[in-house]
Amino acid sequence: MLKLLKDVGELEFIRYIARQIEGKGTALKGIGDDAAVVSINADYVMLFTADMLVEGVHFLRTQRACSIGHKAISCSLSDIAAMGATPKYALITLGLPKKLNFLFAKNIFRGILKTAKFFNVEIIGGDTVCSEKIIIDVFVCGTAKQQNVILRSGAKYGDCIFVTGSLGNSQKTKHLHFTPRVEEANFLTRNFKLNAMIDVSDGLICDLNHILKASKVGALLEESKIPLSKNCFLNDAYYTGEEFELLFTLPEKYSQQLISKWPFKRQVRLSCIGRIMPQKFGLKIKNKKGIPKKNKIYGYNHF
Amino acid sequence: MLKLLKDVGELEFIRYIARQIEGKGTALKGIGDDAAVVSINADYVMLFTADMLVEGVHFLRTQRACSIGHKAISCSLSDIAAMGATPKYALITLGLPKKLNFLFAKNIFRGILKTAKFFNVEIIGGDTVCSEKIIIDVFVCGTAKQQNVILRSGAKYGDCIFVTGSLGNSQKTKHLHFTPRVEEANFLTRNFKLNAMIDVSDGLICDLNHILKASKVGALLEESKIPLSKNCFLNDAYYTGEEFELLFTLPEKYSQQLISKWPFKRQVRLSCIGRIMPQKFGLKIKNKKGIPKKNKIYGYNHF
Numbered sequence: 291m292l293k294l295l296k297d298v299g300e301l302e303f304i305r306y307i308a309r310q311i312e313g314k315g316t317a318l319k320g321i322g323d324d325a326a327v328v329s330i331n332a333d334y335v336m337l338f339t340a341d342m343l344v345e346g347v348h349f350l351r352t353q354r355a356c357s358i359g360h361k362a363i364s365c366s367l368s369d370i371a372a373m374g375a376t377p378k379y380a381l382i383t384l385g386l387p388k389k390l391n392f393l394f395a396k397n398i399f400r401g402i403l404k405t406a407k408f409f410n411v412e413i414i415g416g417d418t419v420c421s422e423k424i425i426i427d428v429f430v431c432g433t434a435k436q437q438n439v440i441l442r443s444g445a446k447y448g449d450c451i452f453v454t455g456s457l458g459n460s461q462k463t464k465h466l467h468f469t470p471r472v473e474e475a476n477f478l479t480r481n482f483k484l485n486a487m488i489d490v491s492d493g494l495i496c497d498l499n500h501i502l503k504a505s506k507v508g509a510l511l512e513e514s515k516i517p518l519s520k521n522c523f524l525n526d527a528y529y530t531g532e533e534f535e536l537l538f539t540l541p542e543k544y545s546q547q548l549i550s551k552w553p554f555k556r557q558v559r560l561s562c563i564g565r566i567m568p569q570k571f572g573l574k575i576k577n578k579k580g581i582p583k584k585n586k587i588y589g590y591n592h593f
Numbered sequence: 594m595l596k597l598l599k600d601v602g603e604l605e606f607i608r609y610i611a612r613q614i615e616g617k618g619t620a621l622k623g624i625g626d627d628a629a630v631v632s633i634n635a636d637y638v639m640l641f642t643a644d645m646l647v648e649g650v651h652f653l654r655t656q657r658a659c660s661i662g663h664k665a666i667s668c669s670l671s672d673i674a675a676m677g678a679t680p681k682y683a684l685i686t687l688g689l690p691k692k693l694n695f696l697f698a699k700n701i702f703r704g705i706l707k708t709a710k711f712f713n714v715e716i717i718g719g720d721t722v723c724s725e726k727i728i729i730d731v732f733v734c735g736t737a738k739q740q741n742v743i744l745r746s747g748a749k750y751g752d753c754i755f756v757t758g759s760l761g762n763s764q765k766t767k768h769l770h771f772t773p774r775v776e777e778a779n780f781l782t783r784n785f786k787l788n789a790m791i792d793v794s795d796g797l798i799c800d801l802n803h804i805l806k807a808s809k810v811g812a813l814l815e816e817s818k819i820p821l822s823k824n825c826f827l828n829d830a831y832y833t834g835e836e837f838e839l840l841f842t843l844p845e846k847y848s849q850q851l852i853s854k855w856p857f858k859r860q861v862r863l864s865c866i867g868r869i870m871p872q873k874f875g876l877k878i879k880n881k882k883g884i885p886k887k888n889k890i891y892g893y894n895h896f
Contacts (some may be wrong), residue, residue, distance in 0.1 A: 295695055306702075326717035336639070339718060340686045388599040391596070392598055399613065400613070412619065414622075414623040418606060425688065427720075
């Protein structure tokens with residue numbers, strides 16, 4: 291029987307791709323983190339990431355064109371930030387319907403450009419094609435000192451688990467208006483030696499699980515420490531994707547110092563939500579009565 | 594009155610984008626050539642390009658999945674080659690319908706991977722999303738010595754104009770099965786100092802005109818020298834896009850040497866099709882009676 295993509299799911303397809311390209315290449319990090327990492331000289335690396343938004347899936351044509359553009363580039367900026375790197379250049383590929391209002395197309399680009407300029411990112415190329423739905427694919431290239439790059443795979447038993455901002459509100463408004471945590475990531479890598487980092491794009495539990503798998507560790511979260519957005523429930527905070535907050539781990543001994551030095555207090559919360567545990571512990575969440583329980587692990591599946 | 598994209602056309606939209614991002618950045622070359630160029634150290638540069646293919650526009654679902662994948666990456670490889678650079682890394686972004694046959698999706702990727710491997714290009718990342726039509730956006734990163742990069746803007750009065758391969762057949766079969774001229778470009782930059790180069794993606798006349806405008810020169814082509822594909826007419830050779838041949842200019846004094854040294858004679862023709870002229874000459878074509886005439890300049894418009 292013919293299998294369809296929706297029968298196998300997105301993860302299975304990505305696993306197929308990853309298996310096909312396994313083996314040693316010259317890249318320091320290929321598929322399997324927020325961005326790919328390539329060495330450019332003895333000290334520095336370049337990082338590459340691409341994120342595609344499709345009308346009807348990630349945004350609607352009834353939404354503001356500027357906000358759509360902002361979201362498109364911010365997803366990629368968030369990926370670069372989550373690697374501890376600084377975004378530098380962007381290529382923008384646009385698929386646009388012939389009958390799209392010219393002003394709407396211009397405003398999508400304006401939204402992209404405004405956010406690019408805010409973060410000192412240069413738009414240096416791209417492609418424009420005709421398509422029935424609006425498609426925006428943003429490729430971003432960043433740079434970092436090799437020693438400052440933070441992968442998903444470095445979390446260690448005993449680390450504190452931190453998350454920026456508050457969670458659960460993404461599906462309502464945040465997913466179009468979030469600020470990629472470029473400045474926060476910059477502060478973190480300049481002042482602390484993080485062990486692992488990811489951005490929350492699939493959902494807190496799902497993305498934490500990416501860190502746990504890559505680092506071969508477990509985790510214990512505390513329900514009472516989860517930073518909930520206004521009018522949101524715990525399950526929203528656990529499973530809502532497109533939050534684009536930073537989720538990272540840091541050795542416990544630096545944890546107090548980080549909290550006291552955090553310079554973004556007024557705009558962006560910083561919460562220690564749990565601890566890294568040995569792998570066999572798995573992923574558990576302590577409820578308000580102090581009892582650790584296993585939680586379902588799932589994230590957004592495109593197919 | 595509201596203007597639609599199809600009323601203003603693709604070029605006008607790209608001109609709008611180019612105006613928005615004008616001004617000096619740190620990139621050596623931004624929008625306006627086959628790829629963007631960024632300095633990575635005193636001698637070397639990195640080049641970036643992205644090309645998006647959309648089902649129904651660039652290919653049909655009835656065509657072979659492997660060939661579609663091959664075409665998708667080859668367009669970007671051709672862009673890097675046309676800059677005189679070597680492609681190194683690729684990111685693949687796929688928009689796929691939920692109800693797409695899993696095997697078809699796998700075969701698209703296999704087609705991409707096979708061609709990537711043939712040219713020693715590593716696939717290091719990308720994105721997968723759900724969309725109604727199949728969308729493939731390939732970003733390729735290449736490297737070159739800065740002094741070897743060939744822009745569109747270097748053509749000089751007196752240069753010979755060369756084109757690889759034969760022209761006119763693209764719409765029939767070639768556009769799915771062409772070989773990006775990576776090896777040929779590599780040979781050219783290692784052995785000669787080309788003044789300008791582009792790949793024929795919009796059509797011979799249209800792409801030559803890109804060189805003429807960027808270089809502020811004119812050109813005289815010779816009808817009798819145009820390398821026609823089998824069963825093709827001159828107008829096919831002039832205006833068919835997606836040929837992905839190299840079109841370049843070289844000082845006349847090296848022209849004989851190039852023709853005699855060309856190591857690909859058996860597989861890939863090399864034709865001197867005309868001369869670069871002063872800008873005020875414009876673009877003319879000498880017909881078989883030896884009379885130079887102006888030709889219409891147009892290329893593919895997506896909207």
